[in-house]
Amino acid sequence: MPVPTQLLLSLSDAQLSAQLATQVLEPAGYSVALAHSAAVVRRSLSAEPPSVLFLGPLADEDPFTLAEDIKLTHPTLPVVYLALHAAQDELLRGVQLGFVDYLTLPVEPAVLLEAASRGLERGRRWEGWLRKETGRITGTLARRLSELESILQQVNDGVMLVDRERKVLMVNRAMRKAFSLGSKDPVGRPLPDVLPNKDLLELFKSSPGNNARVEIKSPAGRTYDVRLSTIAGLGTAISLHDITNLIELDHLRKDFVNTVSHDLRSPLTAILGYVELIERAGPVNPQQAEFIKRVKTSVHTTTELIDDLLDLGRVEVGLIDELSPVDMRAIVEAAAEALQAQVDAKQLVFQLAAPDVLPAVLGSHTQLGQVAANLIGNAVKYTPAGGEVRVMLRKEQRQLILHVADTGPGILLEEQGKIFDRFYRATNALPSIPGTGLGLAIVKTIVENHRGRIWVDSKVGEGSIFTVVLPLAKA
Secondary structure, rough: OOOOEEEEEEEHHHHHHHHHHHHHHHHHHHEEEEEEHHHHHHHHHOOOOOOOEEEOOOOOOOOHHHHHHHHHHHOOEEEEEEEOOHHHHHHHHHHHHHEEEEEOOOOOOOHHOOOOOOOOHHEEEHHHHHHHHHHHHHHHHHHHHHHHHHHHHHOEEEEEEEEOOOEEEEOHHHHHHHOOOOOOOOOEEEEEHHOEEEEEEHHHOOOHHHHHEEEOOOOOOOOEEEEEEEOOOOEEEEEEOOHHHHHHHHHHHHHHHHHHHHHHHHHHHHHHHHHHHHHOOHHHHHHHHHHHHHHHHHHHHHHHHHHHHHHHHHHHOOOOOOEEEEOOOHHHHHHHHHHHHHHHHHOEEEEEEEEOOOEEEEEHHHHHHHHHHHHHHHHHHHOOOOOOEEEEEEHHHHHHHEEEEEEEOOOOOHHHHOOOOOOOOOOOOOOOOOOOHHHHHHHHHHHHHOOEEOOOOEEEOOEEEEEEEEEEEEO
16 A cells, blocks of 8 residues: 555535545545635645645636646646546646646546546656756855855955845955954844944945945054945945055145145245346346246246145045035125126126025035136136126025036037046137136035035037036025
C-alpha cells in the first residue's frame, strides 16, 4: 500500500464525493479531504495544500474561474477535472489551464486512480523542476552578490547600506577605516550607534531623498563628502569620498590669490602715482600722452582684476556679513543712479519696473548691491548706443525675482552654461569692451550664498535676460 498522500476532492454533490473517497481513493491508500464549495477549497489550500486537486462542478463559483485563481497562488498543483458531461469548450479551457486530466462522471475506479497517479507524477516533476530552477537562480544570485560585495569591499570610497529603520546592512573596509569602527560587526545595529555624527544624522532627517550631501570630519581629522542615495525596497546607501586633499588645494589657491593680489596693489599704486607725476614734471608730446594713457588703462584694468579676485575669494567662503532685511528696490535704484552717466553717454533707454512696496530679502546689503551693480553694469556696457535696458522686480509667492534685460549682442546657446565660470567671456563680446571675466562668477556665488538661483535667457542679435530669484525674509 502506498504512503498516504493528501488529495482534495471538491464536488458540490456531497454523496458522490463521499462515495469516491471511501470506496475508491482511501482504499488505495490516499488521504482524502472533501470540499463542497469554492470557499472551502480556498481555505483548504491556504491551510494545507494537497498533492492533487480533484475539481468538479460547484454551486457557488465557476470551477474554471476558481482554477485560474488557484494557478496564480499554487502554480505547481496538479488539477484533475471531474465533469458532469463531456463538453468541447470545457475541454479546451482545461487544456489552457494545464489540467492533468479531464474525466466524465460517473468515472470508473481504475480510471480515477490512474488520474491520481498521473497527477502525483506530474506534481513531482514540477516540484523537481522548480527546485532545480530555484537552485540555479539562487546560485547565480549568490555569486553575483558575492562579486558585488567583493567590489564594494575593495573600492577606496566608503560605502554603508542602512535599511528603512536606519539599521546597518553592510559596511565596507574604507568606511570602517575612515571612522575607526574596529573589528566589531556593526551589521544590525542602529546607525546612530555605529556612526554618531550629528551632521550625517541630521541629513537623514532633512533630506531623505537622492543627491543629499554633507561634509563631515572623521576622528582622524580627514574631511569627507558624504552622499545619500535611496535604494527602492531596501533603504539608503551612504557613500563616502575623501576630499581632504581637494580642500587643502583650494585653501592654497585662495591663499596664493590673496597674497599675490595684496602684493601687487602696492607696486600698481606706485606705478599709477609716478605716471600721474610725469605730466606735472613738464609738457609731453601727443605720442607720450598716448603712452601715459595706455599705462593708466592697464593699471586700472589690473587693479580691477585684483579687486574682483579678492571679492571672489571673500564670497566663496560662504559667509554673509551684516545679515539684515534688504530693500532690493533701493539697491537697484542706487545701482542705476551710479550708472546714469554711462546711460546718458550711450543714449540708452533705461526702464525700471517695480512695485512701490516690496518685501525685503534677508542678506548682505553690500553683496546684494554687488549683484545689482554687476548685472545692470553689464547690461549698460554691452548694449550698443541707442539700445534699451530694462530692470524688473516682482514678488512671486515667497520669492523676490529680479530681471535685467538688454538689447546687446546676446550669448551663443552653447556658451550660456559657461558664462558664470571664472575668467570666461563670451566669444562674440567685442574686444574693445573691458572685463575680467569674474563679475558673473562673483554674482552667482553671492546669489547661491543667499540660497537663491540665477540663470540667463539669451538670443544672439536680440539681447539677454538675467534672472535672479531670492527667498524673502521671514516675518
